Amino acid sequence: TKRVRTRDLQLAKDNGERWAMLTSYDQYTAGIFDAAGIPVLLVGDSASNNVFGHSTTLPVTVDELIPLTRAVVKATQRALVVADLPFGSYELNAEQAFNTSVRFMKEAEAHAVKLEGGRKRAGQIRALVDAGIPVMAHIGFTPQSEHTMGGYRVQGRGEAGADILADAYAVQEAGAFAVVMEMVPGDVAARVTKELHIPTVGIGAGADCDAQVLVWQDMVGLRSGPMPRFVKRYADMASVLENAAKTYAEEVRGGQFPTIEHTF
Ligand code: KIV
Numbered sequence: 001t002k003r004v005r006t007r008d009l010q011l012a013k014d015n016g017e018r019w020a021m022l023t024s025y026d027q028y029t030a031g032i033f034d035a036a037g038i039p040v041l042l043v044g045d046s047a048s049n050n051v052f053g054h055s056t057t058l059p060v061t062v063d064e065l066i067p068l069t070r071a072v073v074k075a076t077q078r079a080l081v082v083a084d085l086p087f088g089s090y091e092l093n094a095e096q097a098f099n100t101s102v103r104f105m106k107e108a109e110a111h112a113v114k115l116e117g118g119r120k121r122a123g124q125i126r127a128l129v130d131a132g133i134p135v136m137a138h139i140g141f142t143p144q145s146e147h148t149m150g151g152y153r154v155q156g157r158g159e160a161g162a163d164i165l166a167d168a169y170a171v172q173e174a175g176a177f178a179v180v181m182e183m184v185p186g187d188v189a190a191r192v193t194k195e196l197h198i199p200t201v202g203i204g205a206g207a208d209c210d211a212q213v214l215v216w217q218d219m220v221g222l223r224s225g226p227m228p229r230f231v232k233r234y235a236d237m238a239s240v241l242e243n244a245a246k247t248y249a250e251e252v253r254g255g256q257f258p259t260i261e262h263t264f
């Protein structure tokens with residue numbers, strides 16, 4: 001099997017083919033999603049919430065994300081694995097972004113990095129691309145800036161749509177191979193997708209993006225509680241696991257497990 005390359009994603013856009021991206025933070029989901037044909041896996045800083053149990057993406061560190069990224073790379077044969085740069089590891093300047101990205105590329109053997117910000121991060125994107133590191137940009141709502149943005153809210157409504165467009169052009173110009181748009185009105189995302197030549201990846205950005213991304217635990221219903229409107233649940237894994245755990249515990253209590261076949 002051949003690895004998916006950024007070039008293949010560009011060809012998909014040129015041919016009008018859409019694709020789906022998922023997060024992954026461990027070997028089993030990575031292997032399953034890879035076998036399912038998901039072409040791009042993101043080791044998101046959303047591991048902060050979805051693996052480490054924090055309430056925002058801010059606390060997770062490079063040292064915590066590198067082993068998760070390495071596991072996802074090792075468990076896949078085909079997917080292009082994107083490493084998300086966590087809060088505090090790239091914003092200062094190009095040198096900081098370079099040093100962090102090199103760690104993901106060398107220690108985890110990631111195939112690309114992702115960072116948040118449009119016009120503000122164009123310098124970092126350019127420096128990484130010049131160093132041979134493919135960059136996926138992320139504009140619209142950027143969770144690492146939630147304290148500046150005033151919480152989870154749609155970005156680019158009304159006149160602010162022009163800011164989204166300016167950010168999109170800036171990251172394309174800086175050399176990003178794709179751009180995630182999070183919580184952006186559908187008509188704004190559609191316009192960006194039409195005007196840019198690089199692929200757009202939507203999350204809460206409507207149906208007209210070139211690709212979509214979801215957090216895997218949201219996609220399979222592992223996370224419970226109130227879910228953002230842009231999430232669709234394709235399974236009810238929370239129930240599957242809860243029922244399995246209950247049945248196992250019952251069988252242990254009742255003496256139905258283990259039996260002779262489980263015994264040496
Ligand atoms: O960290 C993450 O999961 C992300 C995606 C939602 C795009 O950045």
Ligand code: NA
Pocket residue numbers: 044045046057084
């Ligand atoms: Na992220």
